[in-house]
Amino acid sequence: MKKILITGAAGQLGSELRDLYKERTDVTTFFLDREQLALDDTASIKEGLKEYNPDFIIHGAGYTAVDRAESEIELADKVNHLASGEIAKYCAAYGAKLIAISTDYVFDGNSSSPLKEDAEVNPINIYGETKLKGEQAILRYCPESIIIRTAWVYSTYGNNFVKTMLRLMNERNEISVINDQIGSPTYARDLAQTIVGIIDSGSWNSGIYHYSNEGEISWYDFAVAIKEIKNLECTIHAIPTTAYPTPAKRPKFSLLNKSKIKDTYAITVPYWRDSLVEMLNKISL
Incomplete structure (x- = not known):
């Protein structure tokens, strides 16, 4: 029986993976959060993982x-x-297979066409920089790993843009949302299903992959869709990034090209609005 260990158990992706795996009797899963595996205590990680002896790690x-x-x-x-x-x-030492999650923030946002896996990386904030260094460390120590970069993740679990917008639109008559950052959101459940599918396929093709839902939108478009689907009354104003300064710079364009993962694993990627409808229906149950 395959043993699968998942880090970030309480996160959006971890929670969706838990739902997908909970009915399965053909695999053993270990869901670890900060208490079971403290990632800031790097010296203890190896011993911590050894306790579980997993065949796969979804990081x-x-x-x-x-x-x-x-x-x-x-x-x-x-x-x-x-x-x-x-x-x-x-x-690398114990022969476990690793799927690690990374981010569109490894890019600087200066592209105008969907980003392929070999596009030039150039993070413009600390988060993106540390994630890129993480990718590089993974490929250095365990080149057989799979790294999946994703973007704009949301779920019925945890805190995310969709839930924040629902709350604000219910509290206020009008809100402002940035309209000049372009990408595509990712419903964490879709990403979780893709990861489960890769492990189930029995086919291991290492390297970097991109995954987000299909389509191309701004955060403003995303907010408008949430409003329309939920029939909310709030007025939404489109504003430029310059009108909403944040400590960390965001890439202006981080639309991911998904061809590689679709071709390699015969995956159908859902359209962003369809996934949003599915998630919003779940939240209202």
């Missing part, structure tokens, strides 16, 4: 507070970079 945990990372550089680096390196070292 979904990370330091994801993008703005706070600008002032918590050391902590972000430990969790996103050094811990990823330790997990990769463990996998």
Whole structure:
């Protein structure tokens, strides 16, 4: 029986994976959060993983507070970079297969066409920098790993843009949302199903892959769709990034090209609005 260990158990992706695996009797899963595996205590990671002796590790945990990372550089680096390196070292030493989650923030946002896996990386914030270093450490210590870069993740679990918009639109008559950052959102359940599918396929093709839902939108478009689907009354104003300064810079364009993962694993990627409808229907149940 395959043993699968998931880091970031309480996160959006970890929670969706838990739902997908809970009915399965053909695999054993271990869901670890900070208590069971402290990623900021890098010295303890190897021994911590040895307890479980997994065949696969889905490394979904990370330091994801993008703005706070600008002032918590050391902590972000430990969790996103050094811990990823330790997990990769463990996998190389003990023969476990690693799927690690990375981000569109490894790019600077200056592209105008969907980004392929070999596009030039050039992060413009600390979060993106630490995630890129994590990718590099994984590929250095365990080149057989799979890394999946994703973007704009949301779910019925955890905190995310969709839930924030629902709350604000119910509280206020009008809100402003940025309209000049372009990408595509990712419903964490779709990503989780893709990961489960890769492991189930029995076919292991290492390397970097891109995954987000299909389509191309701005955060403003995303907010308008949420409003329309939920029939909310709130007025939404489109504003430029310059009108909403944040400690960390965001890439202006980070639309991911998904051809590689679709071709390699015969995956159908859902359209962003269809997935949003599905998630919003779940939240209202």
